[in-house]
Amino acid sequence: MTIQARLDELGIVLPKAAAPVASYVPVVVHGGFAHVSGQVSVIDGELVKGRLGEDLSLDEGIAAARACGLMILAQLREAMIPLDSVARIVKLGCFVNSTPDFTDQPKVANGASDLMVDVFGDIGKHARAAVGVPSLPLGVAVEVDAIIALSGA
Template identity: 75%
Template sequence: MSIEARLAELGIELPKAAAPVAAYVPVVVANGLAHVSGQLPFVDGQLVTGRLGEDVSLEDGQAAARACGLMILSQLQEAGIALDRVERVVKLGAFVNSTADFTDQPKVANGASELMFEIFGDKGRHARAAVGVPALPLGAAVEVDAVIAIAD
C-alpha cells in the first residue's frame, strides 16, 4: 500500500507546508538522509502556543507534537520527496516549551512518534530526544525536527 493510500485510510490530510520563519531551508538532503528543520505545530491553520505545565495540557501537547509530525511530512513533499521513498524515520528531536517542574516531555513527544509508527509501520520506528526548553520560536508549545532515510 502506498503512503498516500495509508494516509487516506487513516483519514489524515497533510497541512500546507509552512514557510521558514528565519534564515534556513526546511529540508536538506545529504547522503540519502533528509534533514528536516524544526517544525512548529499548526492546528486548523493556527499556531499552538503556550507552555506545558502551565497553560497547555499533556493531551494538547501530544496533539501539538502530532501536528509537528504532519508538518514534517508536508515539508518532505514540498521538497519534492514522495513519502513512498521514506526508507526509515531515523530520528526525531522534540523540544517542549515547559515549566521547570514539568517532566513528561517524552509523553508529549509520543504525539509525533506514534504518528510515524501509524503511517510507516516498522519504518517509522526511530531514535529520539525529548527535551524541555524555557521558550520556543513564536511562543510555540512544541517543535519537532527529523532525520529521515530516503530511497533513490
C-alpha cells in the same frame, strides 16, 4: 499499500507546508538522508502557543507534537520527496516549551512518534530526544525536527 493510501485510510490530510520564518531551508537532502528543520506546532492554520505545565494540558501537548509530525511530512512533500521513498524515520528531536517541574516531555513527543509509526509501520520506529525548554520560537508549545533515510537518494 502506498503511503498516500495509508494516509487516506487514517483520514489524514497533510497541511500546507509552512514557509521558513528565518534564514534556513525546511529540508536538506544529503547523503541519502532528508534533514527536516524544526517544525512548530500548528493546528488548523493556527499556532499552538503556551507552556506545558502552565497553560496547556498533556493532551494539548501531544496534539501539538502530532501536528509537528504532520508538518514534517508536508515539508517532505513540498520538497518533492515522495513519501514512498522513505526508507526509515531515523531520529526525531522534540522540544517542549515547559515549566521546570513538567517532566512528561516523552509523553508529549509520542504525538509525533506515534504518528510516524501509524503512517510508516516498522520503518517509522526511530531514535528520539525529548527535551524541555523554557521557550520556543513564536511562543509555540512544541517543535520537532527529523532525520529521515531515503531509498534511491
